[in-house]
Amino acid sequence: MSTPVRRIAALLVLAAALALLVALSRAPWPRRSDHALLRLSWSGRPERIERCRELSDAELEELPAHMRLREECEGHSARYRVRVWVGDSLLSQDTVTGGGLRGDRAIYMLREYRVTPGRYTVGVEVARTDRVAEEPSEAEAEPESDDTASVPLDRARRERQEHLRERLERLPPSLRLDTTLRVARGDVVVVSYDPIRRRLVAMSGSEVGER
Numbered sequence: 001m002s003t004p005v006r007r008i009a010a011l012l013v014l015a016a017a018l019a020l021l022v023a024l025s026r027a028p029w030p031r032r033s034d035h036a037l038l039r040l041s042w043s044g045r046p047e048r049i050e051r052c053r054e055l056s057d058a059e060l061e062e063l064p065a066h067m068r069l070r071e072e073c074e075g076h077s078a079r080y081r082v083r084v085w086v087g088d089s090l091l092s093q094d095t096v097t098g099g100g101l102r103g104d105r106a107i108y109m110l111r112e113y114r115v116t117p118g119r120y121t122v123g124v125e126v127a128r129t130d131r132v133a134e135e136p137s138e139a140e141a142e143p144e145s146d147d148t149a150s151v152p153l154d155r156a157r158r159e160r161q162e163h164l165r166e167r168l169e170r171l172p173p174s175l176r177l178d179t180t181l182r183v184a185r186g187d188v189v190v191v192s193y194d195p196i197r198r199r200l201v202a203m204s205g206s207e208v209g210e211r
Helices: 003-025 057-061 155-168
Strands: 036-044 048-054 071-077 080-086 089-096 107-115 118-128 174-183 188-194 199-203 207-210
Touching: 036 080, 080 107, 089 107, 118 188, 118 199, 174 188, 174 199
Parallel strands: 036 188
Antiparallel strands: 036 107, 048 071, 080 089, 080 118, 118 174, 174 207, 188 199
Protein backbone atom coordinates (compact mmCIF):
# COMPACT_ATOMS: atom_id res chain seq x y z
CA MET A 1 0.00 0.00 0.00
CA SER A 2 1.47 3.38 -1.02
CA THR A 3 2.15 6.14 1.49
CA PRO A 4 -0.71 8.48 0.27
CA VAL A 5 -3.19 5.59 0.44
CA ARG A 6 -2.05 4.73 3.97
CA ARG A 7 -2.51 8.35 5.02
CA ILE A 8 -6.03 8.50 3.58
CA ALA A 9 -6.88 5.22 5.30
CA ALA A 10 -5.48 6.52 8.59
CA LEU A 11 -7.59 9.70 8.34
CA LEU A 12 -10.72 7.68 7.61
CA VAL A 13 -10.06 5.41 10.58
CA LEU A 14 -9.47 8.46 12.80
CA ALA A 15 -12.70 10.07 11.58
CA ALA A 16 -14.64 6.85 12.23
CA ALA A 17 -13.15 6.54 15.72
CA LEU A 18 -14.03 10.18 16.41
CA ALA A 19 -17.61 9.61 15.29
CA LEU A 20 -17.88 6.58 17.57
CA LEU A 21 -16.37 8.53 20.48
CA VAL A 22 -18.84 11.37 19.97
CA ALA A 23 -21.77 8.94 19.68
CA LEU A 24 -20.79 7.26 22.94
CA SER A 25 -20.19 10.59 24.67
CA ARG A 26 -23.71 11.73 23.71
CA ALA A 27 -25.38 8.70 25.22
CA PRO A 28 -28.35 9.69 27.42
CA TRP A 29 -27.82 10.12 31.13
CA PRO A 30 -29.11 7.31 33.31
CA ARG A 31 -31.42 9.77 35.09
CA ARG A 32 -32.86 13.17 34.37
CA SER A 33 -30.77 16.06 35.67
CA ASP A 34 -31.62 19.64 36.49
CA HIS A 35 -28.40 20.66 34.71
CA ALA A 36 -27.02 20.50 31.18
CA LEU A 37 -23.52 19.27 30.37
CA LEU A 38 -20.80 20.82 28.22
CA ARG A 39 -18.35 18.08 27.27
CA LEU A 40 -14.96 18.41 25.57
CA SER A 41 -14.29 15.13 23.79
CA TRP A 42 -11.57 15.28 21.15
CA SER A 43 -8.23 13.83 20.17
CA GLY A 44 -5.41 14.76 17.79
CA ARG A 45 -1.70 14.28 17.30
CA PRO A 46 0.45 17.20 18.48
CA GLU A 47 2.55 19.11 16.01
CA ARG A 48 6.25 18.28 15.84
CA ILE A 49 8.45 21.30 16.67
CA GLU A 50 11.67 20.83 14.73
CA ARG A 51 14.89 22.60 13.98
CA CYS A 52 16.32 21.46 10.69
CA ARG A 53 19.56 22.10 8.86
CA GLU A 54 20.84 21.01 5.47
CA LEU A 55 23.78 18.62 5.55
CA SER A 56 26.80 19.23 3.38
CA ASP A 57 27.92 16.72 0.76
CA ALA A 58 30.84 15.77 3.00
CA GLU A 59 28.51 15.03 5.93
CA LEU A 60 26.26 12.93 3.71
CA GLU A 61 29.20 10.85 2.53
CA GLU A 62 29.92 9.86 6.14
CA LEU A 63 26.44 8.35 6.55
CA PRO A 64 25.26 4.92 5.38
CA ALA A 65 23.43 5.12 2.05
CA HIS A 66 20.01 4.33 3.57
CA MET A 67 20.38 7.17 6.12
CA ARG A 68 21.36 9.93 3.71
CA LEU A 69 18.74 12.65 4.10
CA ARG A 70 19.65 16.14 2.95
CA GLU A 71 17.86 17.70 5.94
CA GLU A 72 18.66 16.71 9.52
CA CYS A 73 15.96 17.59 12.06
CA GLU A 74 15.62 17.36 15.82
CA GLY A 75 12.81 18.53 18.04
CA HIS A 76 9.92 17.68 20.33
CA SER A 77 6.14 17.45 20.33
CA ALA A 78 4.24 20.68 20.85
CA ARG A 79 2.28 21.62 23.96
CA TYR A 80 -1.15 23.24 23.72
CA ARG A 81 -3.14 25.57 25.95
CA VAL A 82 -6.82 24.66 26.15
CA ARG A 83 -9.25 27.31 27.45
CA VAL A 84 -13.01 27.09 27.82
CA TRP A 85 -15.50 29.95 28.31
CA VAL A 86 -19.22 30.10 28.91
CA GLY A 87 -20.35 33.68 28.48
CA ASP A 88 -17.71 35.88 30.12
CA SER A 89 -16.63 33.19 32.59
CA LEU A 90 -13.39 31.25 32.01
CA LEU A 91 -14.24 27.72 33.15
CA SER A 92 -10.80 26.15 32.79
CA GLN A 93 -7.31 26.53 31.40
CA ASP A 94 -5.09 23.49 30.84
CA THR A 95 -1.76 22.74 29.19
CA VAL A 96 -1.73 19.41 27.37
CA THR A 97 0.70 17.37 25.28
CA GLY A 98 0.71 14.01 23.56
CA GLY A 99 0.90 10.64 25.25
CA GLY A 100 3.82 8.23 25.30
CA LEU A 101 7.35 8.66 26.62
CA ARG A 102 8.19 11.17 23.88
CA GLY A 103 4.82 12.91 23.94
CA ASP A 104 4.33 12.19 20.24
CA ARG A 105 1.14 10.17 20.50
CA ALA A 106 -2.35 11.58 20.28
CA ILE A 107 -3.73 14.01 22.85
CA TYR A 108 -6.99 12.78 24.36
CA MET A 109 -9.04 15.55 25.92
CA LEU A 110 -12.11 14.72 27.97
CA ARG A 111 -13.53 17.36 30.30
CA GLU A 112 -17.08 18.01 31.51
CA TYR A 113 -18.74 21.17 32.84
CA ARG A 114 -22.18 21.41 34.41
CA VAL A 115 -24.23 24.41 33.27
CA THR A 116 -27.72 25.54 34.13
CA PRO A 117 -30.27 25.45 31.29
CA GLY A 118 -30.37 28.55 29.13
CA ARG A 119 -28.83 30.27 26.12
CA TYR A 120 -25.04 30.65 26.16
CA THR A 121 -22.11 31.82 24.11
CA VAL A 122 -19.51 29.06 24.38
CA GLY A 123 -15.84 29.54 23.47
CA VAL A 124 -13.14 26.87 23.20
CA GLU A 125 -9.54 27.64 22.26
CA VAL A 126 -6.71 25.20 21.58
CA ALA A 127 -3.44 27.06 20.96
CA ARG A 128 0.12 25.82 20.57
CA THR A 129 2.36 27.35 23.24
CA ASP A 130 5.71 26.53 21.58
CA ARG A 131 7.02 29.14 19.19
CA VAL A 132 8.67 28.23 15.91
CA ALA A 133 10.58 30.28 13.39
CA GLU A 134 8.53 31.25 10.37
CA GLU A 135 9.28 28.89 7.52
CA PRO A 136 9.77 30.28 4.01
CA SER A 137 7.28 29.28 1.37
CA GLU A 138 8.34 26.72 -1.19
CA ALA A 139 8.65 29.41 -3.84
CA GLU A 140 10.93 31.48 -1.59
CA ALA A 141 12.99 28.52 -0.45
CA GLU A 142 13.70 27.21 -3.96
CA PRO A 143 13.53 29.51 -6.96
CA GLU A 144 12.40 27.62 -10.04
CA SER A 145 14.10 27.77 -13.42
CA ASP A 146 12.21 28.01 -16.72
CA ASP A 147 12.36 24.25 -17.28
CA THR A 148 11.42 23.23 -13.72
CA ALA A 149 8.30 21.42 -14.89
CA SER A 150 10.36 18.97 -16.94
CA VAL A 151 12.87 18.24 -14.18
CA PRO A 152 12.01 15.70 -11.43
CA LEU A 153 11.85 17.04 -7.88
CA ASP A 154 15.17 16.66 -6.13
CA ARG A 155 15.49 14.79 -2.87
CA ALA A 156 15.63 17.89 -0.65
CA ARG A 157 12.33 19.17 -2.06
CA ARG A 158 10.69 15.77 -1.66
CA GLU A 159 11.77 15.73 1.99
CA ARG A 160 10.28 19.19 2.55
CA GLN A 161 7.01 18.11 0.95
CA GLU A 162 6.94 15.04 3.18
CA HIS A 163 7.38 17.25 6.26
CA LEU A 164 4.54 19.47 5.03
CA ARG A 165 2.21 16.50 4.61
CA GLU A 166 3.06 15.29 8.11
CA ARG A 167 2.29 18.73 9.58
CA LEU A 168 -1.12 18.75 7.90
CA GLU A 169 -1.97 15.47 9.62
CA ARG A 170 -1.34 16.98 13.05
CA LEU A 171 -3.20 19.58 15.11
CA PRO A 172 -3.00 23.12 13.70
CA PRO A 173 -1.15 25.77 15.74
CA SER A 174 -4.46 27.39 16.72
CA LEU A 175 -8.09 26.29 16.90
CA ARG A 176 -10.99 28.44 18.06
CA LEU A 177 -14.71 27.73 18.38
CA ASP A 178 -17.29 30.40 19.22
CA THR A 179 -20.88 29.25 19.15
CA THR A 180 -24.21 30.21 20.66
CA LEU A 181 -26.23 27.36 22.16
CA ARG A 182 -29.56 26.96 23.87
CA VAL A 183 -29.49 23.99 26.26
CA ALA A 184 -32.30 22.37 28.22
CA ARG A 185 -32.33 20.15 31.28
CA GLY A 186 -30.30 16.99 30.69
CA ASP A 187 -28.82 18.16 27.35
CA VAL A 188 -25.25 17.21 26.47
CA VAL A 189 -23.26 19.56 24.23
CA VAL A 190 -20.15 17.91 22.79
CA VAL A 191 -17.18 19.87 21.45
CA SER A 192 -14.90 17.70 19.29
CA TYR A 193 -12.16 18.04 16.66
CA ASP A 194 -12.84 17.28 13.00
CA PRO A 195 -9.52 16.02 11.51
CA ILE A 196 -10.80 16.31 7.93
CA ARG A 197 -11.84 19.97 8.14
CA ARG A 198 -9.20 20.66 10.84
CA ARG A 199 -11.58 22.59 13.09
CA LEU A 200 -13.45 22.33 16.37
CA VAL A 201 -17.15 21.54 16.09
CA ALA A 202 -20.04 21.61 18.58
CA MET A 203 -22.89 19.13 18.41
CA SER A 204 -26.15 19.52 20.24
CA GLY A 205 -29.81 18.87 19.63
CA SER A 206 -30.57 22.53 20.38
CA GLU A 207 -27.87 24.51 18.58
CA VAL A 208 -29.18 27.89 17.47
CA GLY A 209 -26.20 29.46 15.74
CA GLU A 210 -22.45 29.62 15.10
CA ARG A 211 -20.18 32.45 14.15
